[in-house]
Amino acid sequence: MSENRKIAKEIIDAIGGEENISSVAHCATRLRIMVNDKEKIDQPKVEKIDKVKGAFFNSGQFQIILGTGTVNRIFEEVEKLGINGSTKADQSKQAGKSGNAFQRAIRSLGDVFVPIIPVLVATGLFMGLRGLVMQEKVLALFGLVPGDISENFLLFTEILTDTAFIFLPALIAWSAFRVFGGTPIIGLILGLMLVSPSLPNAWGVAGGGVEPLYFLNFIPVVGYQGSVLPAFFAGILGAKLERVIRKRVPEALDLIITPFLTLLIMITVALFVIGPIFHIVEEFILEGTLAVLGLPIGLGGLLIGLFHQVIVVTGVHHIFNLLEIQLLENFGSNPFNAIITASIAAQGGAALAVGLKTKSAKLKALALPSSLSAFLGITEPAIFGVNLRYVKPFFMGIIGGAVGGFFASIFNLEASGMSITVIPGSLLYLNGQILLYLVVNIIAISVAFALTWLFGYSDKEKEDVSA
Structure with missing residues (x-):
């Protein structure tokens, strides 16, 4: 028996055997196990198992810390032993009713944002590399000055550094639909509508060079490039609305009616209600953060x-x-x-x-x-x-x-x-x-x-x- 197979078997035995396990998933460092009876877990025994770096119960899951790389191998062995695997998103739904309202809200926020983080990490690295390349001392090593850098090269770097933030609402709405049971592609289109080129650009409005559109003479409508909360809440409501519509539409018309009504209703609500309200909320959050950082x-x-x-x-x-x-x-x-x-x-x-x-x-x-x-x-x-x-x-x-x-x-x-x-x-x-x-x-x-x-x-x- 391989070492990892032995560890997997010891973990299963220490948490009450196969009959006490509902499902198993994993993240970057932890094995996440949904159990039927928390009282059957022998936590001290789990923590003494080789390669286990700690264990705790959180968000309705028994989480065993194994570390990057190791957790993937142990998870594979657990599955080979006949334990049902599931995705982290599926387990989040099972655990969704645990904790208080604030904890559930933050957990949902995490479920939506975690899949997006890799592209934001890549964007940050692109920004860092551009900052390095554009430093005068670095350019001087190649006999160049900032004025020697072509506009086409700068445009290329802007594509690398700006795209993720320009279309961030599309990424967020896509992920929110995915987490809350909607059709992700509908969420993606809804998010793209929030940054449509037909709308006044948010950064242009913020800079004073572009005027927002006003409906009924008091509702400002702009694009939401880089915004988070409008797309997040539009995604949540849109996913729930889609499910409500789908239940009431005949199957023969579902393909046509459900996405049509979902997008029509949600872009109207997002632009005229959710967007203006949560854009103000975002500004307060940002000002509060800056106030703390500026102490x-x-x-x-x-x-x-x-x-x-x-x-x-x-x-x-x-x-x-x-x-x-x-x-x-x-x-x-x-x-x-x-x-x-x-x-x-x-x-x-x-x-x-x-x-x-x-x-x-x-x-x-x-x-x-x-x-x-x-x-x-x-x-x-x-x-x-x-x-x-x-x-x-x-x-x-x-x-x-x-x-x-x-x-x-x-x-x-x-x-x-x-x-x-x-x-x-x-x-x-x-x-x-x-x-x-x-x-x-x-x-x-x-x-x-x-x-x-x-x-x-x-x-x-x-x-x-x-x-």
């Missing part, structure tokens, strides 16, 4: 760095995606990224201290790879597998994140994109800030490491937790 003497960075990983533990951190998108769409830069990077790096520093200080071979094998995972931007193994288990390292990591966030604000660090952090995130600071970015991360890691080494962990804590 004097780095206080905003300190507060965000202090609380970010606490919010991650609660599972409602997907709301930050909305904030980062708004910052990039409005200013072309993202000061939020460097601050949350510091909080992520600090948790890795705390886990690294535990791994180097402990004499337990098993804990070393857990903590050291978990710290590396954090330095690559994924903190779940470090948080749930090490730091929260021994409590003090988590709080030392929080302090390190606050200090790092403080310096990120003091240095006015601004990323060119979003969603990648720590080591991979360095690609977002090719705008001349790479050295300061590295300094902030080193500070965050060093503070968390030192505090954990001195006050946050000893093998006595391990014995207390194991007892």
